[in-house]
Amino acid sequence: MSNKFDIAILGGGPAGYxxxxxxxxxxxxxxxxxxRALGGVCLNEGCIxxxxxxxxxxxxxxxxxxxxxxxxxxxTISIDFGKIMKRxxxxxxxxxxGVGAKMKHIQAEVVMAEAVIxxxxxxxxxxxxxxxxxxxxxxxxxxxxxxxxxxxxxxDKSIVMTNREILQLxxxxxxxxxxxxxxxxxxxxxxxxxxxxxxxxIEMLPEILTGVDEDIAAFVRKEFTKRGIxxxxxxxxxxxxxxxxxxxxxxxxxSITGDEVLLSVGRKSNVAGIGLENIGVELARNGIxxxxxxxxxxxxxxxxxxxxxxxLLAHTASREGEVAVNHMLGRKDxxxxxxxxxxxxxxxxxxxxxxxxxxxxxxxxxVEIRQLPMAYAGRFIAENEGKDGFCKVIVGKKYREIxxxxxxGGACSEMIWGACALIEAQLRVQDVEEIVFPHPTxxxxxxxxxxxx
Amino acid sequence: MAIPVIMxxxxxxxxxxxxxxxxxxxxxxxxxxxxxxxxxxxxxxFEEEAKEDGELLAVFYEEGDEVPVLTNVAVLGRSGENxxxxxxxxxxxxxxxxxxxxxxxxxxxxxxxxxxxVLSEKREGKIKISPRAKVMAEKLGVPYEKVxxxxxxxxxxAQDIEVAAESLPKMTLLAQEKAKAEGLGAGEIATGIxxxxxxxxxxxxxxVYGDDFEVKKLTNMRxxxxxxxxxxxxxxxxxxxxxxxxxxxxxxxxxxxxxxxxAGEVSQxxxxxxxxxxxxxxxxxxxxxxxxxxxxDSMRWFNKVHLGxxxxxxxxxxxxxxxxxxxxxxxxxxxxxxxxxxQCRKGNIDPELLKPEAxxxxxxxxxxxxxxxxxxxxxLPQTAxxxxxxxxxxxxxxxxxxxxxxxxxxLSLTYDHQAxxxxxxxxxxxxxxxxIENLSI
Numbered sequence: 084m085s086n087k088f089d090i091a092i093l094g095g096g097p098a099g100y101x102x103x104x105x106x107x108x109x110x111x112x113x114x115x116x117x118x119r120a121l122g123g124v125c126l127n128e129g130c131i132x133x134x135x136x137x138x139x140x141x142x143x144x145x146x147x148x149x150x151x152x153x154x155x156x157x158x159t160i161s162i163d164f165g166k167i168m169k170r171x172x173x174x175x176x177x178x179x180x181g182v183g184a185k186m187k188h189i190q191a192e193v194v195m196a197e198a199v200i201x202x203x204x205x206x207x208x209x210x211x212x213x214x215x216x217x218x219x220x221x222x223x224x225x226x227x228x229x230x231x232x233x234x235x236x237x238x239d240k241s242i243v244m245t246n247r248e249i250l251q252l253x254x255x256x257x258x259x260x261x262x263x264x265x266x267x268x269x270x271x272x273x274x275x276x277x278x279x280x281x282x283x284x285i286e287m288l289p290e291i292l293t294g295v296d297e298d299i300a301a302f303v304r305k306e307f308t309k310r311g312i313x314x315x316x317x318x319x320x321x322x323x324x325x326x327x328x329x330x331x332x333x334x335x336x337x338s339i340t341g342d343e344v345l346l347s348v349g350r351k352s353n354v355a356g357i358g359l360e361n362i363g364v365e366l367a368r369n370g371i372x373x374x375x376x377x378x379x380x381x382x383x384x385x386x387x388x389x390x391x392x393x394x395l396l397a398h399t400a401s402r403e404g405e406v407a408v409n410h411m412l413g414r415k416d417x418x419x420x421x422x423x424x425x426x427x428x429x430x431x432x433x434x435x436x437x438x439x440x441x442x443x444x445x446x447x448x449x450v451e452i453r454q455l456p457m458a459y460a461g462r463f464i465a466e467n468e469g470k471d472g473f474c475k476v477i478v479g480k481k482y483r484e485i486x487x488x489x490x491x492g493g494a495c496s497e498m499i500w501g502a503c504a505l506i507e508a509q510l511r512v513q514d515v516e517e518i519v520f521p522h523p524t525x526x527x528x529x530x531x532x533x534x535x536x
Numbered sequence: 537m538a539i540p541v542i543m544x545x546x547x548x549x550x551x552x553x554x555x556x557x558x559x560x561x562x563x564x565x566x567x568x569x570x571x572x573x574x575x576x577x578x579x580x581x582f583e584e585e586a587k588e589d590g591e592l593l594a595v596f597y598e599e600g601d602e603v604p605v606l607t608n609v610a611v612l613g614r615s616g617e618n619x620x621x622x623x624x625x626x627x628x629x630x631x632x633x634x635x636x637x638x639x640x641x642x643x644x645x646x647x648x649x650x651x652x653x654v655l656s657e658k659r660e661g662k663i664k665i666s667p668r669a670k671v672m673a674e675k676l677g678v679p680y681e682k683v684x685x686x687x688x689x690x691x692x693x694a695q696d697i698e699v700a701a702e703s704l705p706k707m708t709l710l711a712q713e714k715a716k717a718e719g720l721g722a723g724e725i726a727t728g729i730x731x732x733x734x735x736x737x738x739x740x741x742x743x744v745y746g747d748d749f750e751v752k753k754l755t756n757m758r759x760x761x762x763x764x765x766x767x768x769x770x771x772x773x774x775x776x777x778x779x780x781x782x783x784x785x786x787x788x789x790x791x792x793x794x795x796x797x798x799a800g801e802v803s804q805x806x807x808x809x810x811x812x813x814x815x816x817x818x819x820x821x822x823x824x825x826x827x828x829x830x831x832x833d834s835m836r837w838f839n840k841v842h843l844g845x846x847x848x849x850x851x852x853x854x855x856x857x858x859x860x861x862x863x864x865x866x867x868x869x870x871x872x873x874x875x876x877x878x879q880c881r882k883g884n885i886d887p888e889l890l891k892p893e894a895x896x897x898x899x900x901x902x903x904x905x906x907x908x909x910x911x912x913x914x915x916l917p918q919t920a921x922x923x924x925x926x927x928x929x930x931x932x933x934x935x936x937x938x939x940x941x942x943x944x945x946x947l948s949l950t951y952d953h954q955a956x957x958x959x960x961x962x963x964x965x966x967x968x969x970x971x972i973e974n975l976s977i
Contacts, residue, residue, distance in 0.1 A: 375727065417727040482717075484710040484735070507729045509710035 088114040090411065091210055091219035093198055093357060096123020097397040098225035098388030100182050102404030107189025109412055114217050115191050116198035116210065121182040122175075123227050124389075125397040128247045131178055133270050135171040136250075137428050140277035144430055151468040162278055164255040171250070192217075200224075200358030206383060208362070221383045221411050224364070224371060225404060226357055228350040228389035237323040243344045246271075252343070256280050260328050260341035262320050263348035264291030266427050269303070271345055273429040276312050283313040283339055285320055285330050287348075294425065296439050296475060296489040298454075303433060303491060352392045367392060375417045377407040385411070399423050422506040426496040431472050434499035437487035437506045438477050449480035453535040455528060457492040462523040467493055474528040478536060483512040488529060498526040512536045538593060538613025540622040541572060544584060545605040550577045552602045554668050555609065556691060560592045566612060573609070574687070576666055578694045581687035588612060594619040600667040664691040676701040677721060707733040714738060757852045764892065768916045772830070773953040776911040776923075777962055780944040781969040783927045786811050787943060789975060802867065809901045810870040812924050812945075815971035817841045817862050817869075820897055823964040827896045829917040830955040836896075836917075844895030844915060845873055847880045854880040855915055857894035866977050892916060899924060903945065912950045919955040922968065923948035945972065 090106050092099045095117030103113045120127050146160050186193050198212035200222070208222045230245035232238065244252075246267055259275050261268045264286035276282045284291065291314065292300040304314055315332055322329040327340040352370035365372045365380040370392025377385045385407035388400030402418065409416035427433040443450045457463040457472035472492015479486055488502035505515055512533055520530045543553055556574035560566055566586045574583045590612035597609050611619040663681050665673070669692050673680035678700045685692035707715065708728050715721060720738035728734030740749075754762070768774070786808060793806040820827045820841050829836040843861035847854045856876035861869060879885035888894060892915045900912045901924040912923035925946025932942045947968060951961045 415726075415731050419727060419729075482710055482713055482735075509708035509728065509735055511710055511713070514709055 086215070086217050088112045088192070088217065088219040090114075090221045090223060090408070091208060091217060092116065092223045092225065093200070093210065094123065094225035094227055094388070094390070095121040095182070095193070096225060096227050096388060096400060097125045098227075098390075098400035098404040099123070099223065100185065101401040102223050102225070102387065102408050103191050104185055104189060105405050105408045106411070107186075107191055109408070111408075111412075113186075113189060113191035114194060114219060115186060116194045116196065116212055118195070118197040120179055120195075121186065121193065122179045123397075124229075124246075125400075126178050126182065127175055128250050130397050132171045132175055132250050133246075133267075133274070134428050135174045136167060136274050137270060137430070139167045139170070140274050141430055143277055148468070162255070164278065165253070167278075168250075168252070197356075199356070200361050200364075203362040203381065203384070208384065210358075222385065223404065223407050224357070224359075224379070224384065224386040224390055225388040225400065226353040226390045227400075228352045228370075228392075228395060230346065231349040231351040232346065233348055235320055235323055237325075238346075239323070239325070242325055243323065243346050245346050249343070249345050256342035258341045259283070259343050259345060260285065260326075260339055261345045261347060262328065263287075263346065264314070264316075265293060265347060265349065266295075266425075268345065268347035269307075269427060270429055271347065272307065272312050276307065276310055277430075280342075281311070281313075283315070283341065285315045285318045285328065285339075287317070287319050289317050291316070292427065292433070294439075295427065295433060296435055297441055298473075298475065299433055299435070299489055299491040302471075302473070303427075303429060303431070306431070307429075350389060350395050352390045354390060369393060373403075376410040377403050377418055378410065383411075394420055394423055396423065396425070419507070422503045424499045424503050426499060428496060431470065431492045432494055432496045433491045434495040435487070435489035436499055436503045437485070439487055439489065440475070440477065443477060443486075448486075450477050450486060451480055451483070451536060452477050453532050455532045455535060457490075457525065457528055459531045460523070460525045460528040463493055463525045463528070465523070466525075474532045476529070476532045476536075478512055478533075483536060484509055485511070485515065485533070488532075490528070493525050495525065498524075498529070501526060502529060538611050538617040538619060538622070539588060539590070540608040541584070541586070541610040541612060543575065543603045543605050543607050543609050544582070546577050546580070546582060550605060552604050553577055553582075554602050554666055555597050555599050556581060556666055556687065557599055558595060560586075562592050562595055564592050566590055566592055574691070575603075576668070576687060576693050578668065580695065581666075581691065581693050583688060586612060591615050593617060594622070596622075596624055602668075664689060666691060666693050669694045669697045672697045673700075706730075708735065711735045711738055755851065761852050764915070765913055768913050772914055772916060774914050774950050775953060776948050776950040777958070777965055778909055778946065778948050779965050779969055780925075780930065780946050781972040782932065783808075783943040783945040783972070785975055786815075786945070786972055787927070789977065804867045804870045805874075806866060806870045808903070808927075809899075809924065810866065810873060811975060812901070812972060813843060813845070813861070813873065813899050814866050814869055814977075815975050816897070816899055816922055816968055817843060818971045819964060819967040821862060822967055823960070825956060825960060826920050826951070826964050828919045828955060829893070829896070830919050830952050831917050835919070835955060838896040840896075842894060842896045843873075844898035844918070845877065846898060846900035846912075847877045849881045851883070854885065854890055855892070855895065855898055856880055856885055856889045857891075859889075859894075892918065897921070903927065908946055910948055912948060914950055914952055916952075920949060920951035920961070920964075923950065947972075 089111035090113050092103050092115040095115050099115055100121060103115045107113050146156060149156050194212050196212040198210045201209040201211045206220050207218050210217045255278055258281040261272055261284045264284045268284060269292055272282045272284050290300050291304050308314060318330045318332040320328055320330045326344050327338055328344060329338050354370060362381055370390050371379055371386040373379055373386050373391050377387050379386050387403035387407050389395045406416050406418045422436055424436040440452060454473055454475040475489045477487035478484060485505045515533045520527045553575040556576055558573045559571045567589050568586055570586045572584050572586050574581060593611040593613050595610045597603050603609055607624050608622045611622045664685060665680055672694050678697050680692055683692050683696050683700045686696050687693040711733050714735045715738050720740055722733040723737060723739035725737045726733045727737055789811055790808050796802045797805055824837055827838050827841055840860045841862040843858045844855045858872045858876060898915050898918060898921040900921060902910060903924050903926045906926045908925050910923050912921045914921050925948060927943045927945045929941040930944040931939050934940045947965060949961060949965045
């Protein structure tokens with residue numbers, strides 16, 4: 084088989100494998116490289132395994148609360164941590180092999196090795212992997228990101244875990260200290276707390292879940308505090324001594340030791356060691372610089388996903404991969420970031436899209452806001468005994484176009500795409516009022532809130 | 537023998553055609569088969585040939601005129617032949633206008649129905665477009681200068697516009713509303729879903745200048761001035777009286793001060809403006825009703841004169857006040873005025889002095905710029921403002937029937953008629969004039 088391809092894809096995560104699928108479907112000859120496993124962080128050590136774990140937590144919660152719904156469970160409920168982790172591995176294996184099957188289907192050449200960009204001559208880009216050269220007329224760089232490790236004195240990477248190591252735990256820790264209360268930290272906090280681990284979260288900012296609607300973040304933090312998670316906000320970790328975490332809060336120094344320590348303070352894009360300098364790819368502050376078609380500064384070289392250093396989400400990555408392939412094929416397509424949903428799969432779930440109140444305030448965007456409790460949706464009451472949540476909608480003051488929808492409670496992650504569509508289509512309040520929502524569903528809360536304008 | 541040239545009928549349902557272009561002029565010799573003119577229906581464009589040899593004696597319709605089919609549009613014949621019998625009956629004006637609604641329906645055998653509109657880069661030179669197409673383009677919002685015409689010589693015809701309109705970018709609902717409300721249109725960029733024009737892609741499209749302009753935000757200073765000026769005109773009843781003053785005395789004073797300055801006898805450069813302000817202060821002392829603020833149901837009468845001076849700076853107009861200006865000698869006044877003006881230009885003026893309430897009366901001097909007459913805008917809540925104009929030589933009766941040209945300074949007093957009547961304002965202006973003419977220091 085010849086080593087000349089229409090597109091070389093560097094990285095097999097949600098940007099890479101989706102781009103490969105789309106390119107393959109259009110008849111492009113694809114070569115895709117990954118040094119670890121197809122599916123990237125998302126499938127192997129991110130989205131999918133964590134959701135699998137969180138579902139076990141949800142089943143446990145259902146079992147524990149079954150009595151509220153008139154179902155009595157006579158025997159004791161216990162946790163088999165090994166089995167939970169094994170099931171997670173099974174789910175990951177299944178999905179990774181699914182990606183492999185897709186690559187086979189589009190007849191992509193899959194190279195499971197570390198690849199380096201070697202050179203670009205005229206229109207031919209050459210990559211080297213395992214001592215072998217591969218040539219392609221177009222390149223998509225999607226090498227993703229890895230957990231950022233800040234320079235905290237005493238931090239020993241063999242002792243402190245990141246998302247990767249914690250997913251390989253064999254034994255449920257009795258206590259867990261989580262540094263960083265972002266999405267990753269909060270999801271692990273919820274899971275381990277549900278499993279019975281004593282969880283402490285240390286967050287540098289005044290509130291957890293940066294980027295999430297402030298009221299929702301506070302709502303979830305209060306709920307989790309009730310369930311036994313300890314939060315230290317405005318707290319800066321100054322030193323680590325093995326598994327002892329030293330932090331400063333309001334001028335005072337505290338220390339806490341966990342069975343395990345999880346570091347989840349952000350992600351760092353993987354731009355080193357892939358040969359970007361060999362063809363002169365320009366970098367922005369946090370990653371590869373791209374335009375609205377996901378082009379880099381080098382013709383026919385594109386980048387997508389976490390490697391760009393912003394909107395670090397699997398679905399952003401996939402869409403960027405698609406935009407890049409569409410642009411290669413001459414289809415008019417641009418990447419829009421104003422309607423990218425953000426979901427936190429805790430219990431209750433958090434889902435939001437578009438402008439938040441805080442950003443509107445900061446940028447001086449004139450908006451109107453309405454908020455309704457989830458209890459306005461009949462199905463929520465039927466299925467969520469003693470639970471709460473709310474929906475907040477943000478519209479432009481002048482034209483009342485939907486700018487943001489933010490929800491907490493129930494399984495709101497499954498309905499947020501609808502709100503994305505409203506924003507993508509630039510619909511206004513009066514337009515949404517004409518849309519029929521199924522009854523009874525929790526999604527009706529979106530319509531109810533919009534009718535409150 | 538002269539023969540008429542008629543507008544042919546193209547298809548059963550076509551009732552009128554539009555003349556595109558005359559290829560021959562009246563007086564031209566024409567051979568059978570020569571192209572006479574082009575014309576078009578709403579669907580296609582055609583050309584009419586001369587049926588016989590002859591001279592083009594008359595043309596009854598201009599390019600762009602809509603002509604009923606089978607009507608005489610021109611006459612061919614020999615020079616000198618009478619053409620009047622061919623003139624379309626009862627048509628005084630050149631064209632018959634057919635209302636849009638009455639336009640015929642679709643032609644039975646449409647020409648080139650599946651044609652694609654070709655949007656090309658803007659072409660050089662004059663754009664050839666039929667009047668019908670132009671009207672349609674404006675109605676449908678098609679940027680016709682970019683449409684590739686399918687008529688003769690690339691002329692844009694109505695059908696090109698129709699097709700182009702269909703391929704116009706679609707807008708999101710928000711974009712449609714915003715475009716309508718703010719008079720915007722689709723530009724080159726469409727980043728919305730499915731290639732739609734999103735609200736943020738809208739540009740101010742104009743057939744004359746397109747998007748060849750730049751939008752610049754106002755500086756805060758400009759915003760403040762805009763607000764103050766607009767409020768002044770909205771919230772007062774201002775009008776302006778003009779008068780001129782013999783400037784010989786004031787010019788003589790200025791000359792003597794200049795000499796003293798050059799001789800080192802004084803340190804302050806006393807300008808014409810300083811002298812005018814000095815005269816104005818004197819006049820204000822005699823007309824305290826002008827040295828006031830008008831505040832709705834009452835007025836503030838000031839015991840002292842707090843003189844505002846309009847100063848032109850790089851950042852915009854500023855009006856600093858000189859407090860208790862009536863206490864100052866001419867040197868003191870000159871020094872204070874130059875100090876506040878300098879502070880305004882440097883940007884270190886006390887903001888309190890810039891408030892419109894800080895001054896009781898304002899002088900705005902445009903004389904240096906050669907302005908002969910203007911209508912200054914009152915700095916509310918002040919009651920009046922004096923505009924000082926340039927000095928021009930005007931004939932004057934010097935006595936004993938002797939006329940000569942003397943330098944006259946224009947004075948424009950804008951006053952709020954809510955606070956002052958025309959008579960008092962005129963007397964006040966006359967007082968300023970006399971103060972200037974008889975100024976002694």
